[in-house]
Amino acid sequence: MRRKARSSGWLSLFLILLFAGTAGLVYWQAFAPAAAQSTRFLVRSGQGVRETGDSLRARGIITSSPLFSAMSRLIGTDRRLKPGRYVLPTRASEYRILRILACGGEQTALVTVPEGFTIRQIAARLAREEVCDSASFIAACRDTALLRRWRIPGATAEGYLFPDSYFLPYGIEPEAIVQMMHRRFLEVVKPLLPASQPPDPDPGSLPPDAVILASLVEAEAEQDTERPLVASVFLNRLKRGMRLQSCATVEYVLPQRKAVLSQSDTRFESPYNTYLHAGLPPGPICNPGRSSLQAALHPARTSYLFFVARGGGRHYFSSSFSEHVAAQRRYGQRPPTGVR
Secondary structure, three states: OHHHHHHHHHHHHHHHHHHHHHHHHHHHHHHOOOOOOEEEEEEOOOOOHHHHHHHHHHOOOOOOHHHHHHHHHHHOOOOOOOOEEEEEEOOOOHHHHHHHHOOOOEOEEEEEOOOOOOHHHHHHHHHHOOOOOHHHHHHHHOOHHHHHHOOOOOOOOOOOOOOOEEEEEOOOOHHHHHHHHHHHHHHHHHHHOOOOOOOOOOHHHOOOOHHHHHHHHHHHOOOHHHHHHHHHHHHHHHHOOOOOOOHHHHHHHOOOOOOOOOOOHHHOOOOOOOOOOOOOOOOOOOOOOHHHHHHHHOOOOOOOOEEEEEEOOEEEEEOOHHHHHHHHHHOOOOOOOOEO
16 A cells, blocks of 8 residues: 555656646746747648648757647647748747747738749749749749640740739649739730720730730830830831841840840840841740830831930930941940840
């Protein structure tokens, strides 16, 4: 009897000490000072506690993934971690992070796509905002079945994704993003179409090569007032059988983008290189905004054949080569800068 009573006493003492230690750990975790710095963290739908803890540890937000998992089971949050984006303090206690993750984070990201972004640049921004993987988005833009379904000509969706701000749920399928941006493109194009065009636009209803021309205008012009003039230069050169000699088309295919092209760059072999090949490039070189689409559909009527940058995002336009050369000298430009 004494031995049994003594064993019960030891068990009680052990339970008391265990309870006190657990309570102390929870108390210390709850009131431990948080770091002043913070970082963004995404919990995806279906992500488990162990995977979350490992990711938090790798990001330097917590110090122990096993303690995070044990604490989660202890306080009952192992099944209540909510997906979403959070702003978490770095080097915080596991308890504090668990309490934050049990409250729920942002479910959507506001992603702004600037005018003139390529599909690769859009993909990089989506990945940076943790909306979707960049490679998956590019693959969706090249999915021939999707392109046929949406009647997008060419090999990619380049040029047919409208630059705008979008609220995108975390974990959204890349195909849904492409479709959303393409629908916005059609909405913007509809009121810009000439009166003779069909009222319900699709890519097939646009004037031939209008989107390609709009992408060149977007890449070359910075001021909205100059976009119709730039469009007129390209169209006038096309009518005369002159090569467009647009630096932007070369920059599109170079392995690395350059602020200023060299003579050797202009000899880079590609069907997009308008220094080597006559006519428009085979497809858009970026995704144009409304002003560039407007300029391509309604260009100015001019005799201009050349333009040269003169600073401040503006250009000098000329109708003769001699005038263009004089403008290049005046503004300190050397070929191949601008259109020649």
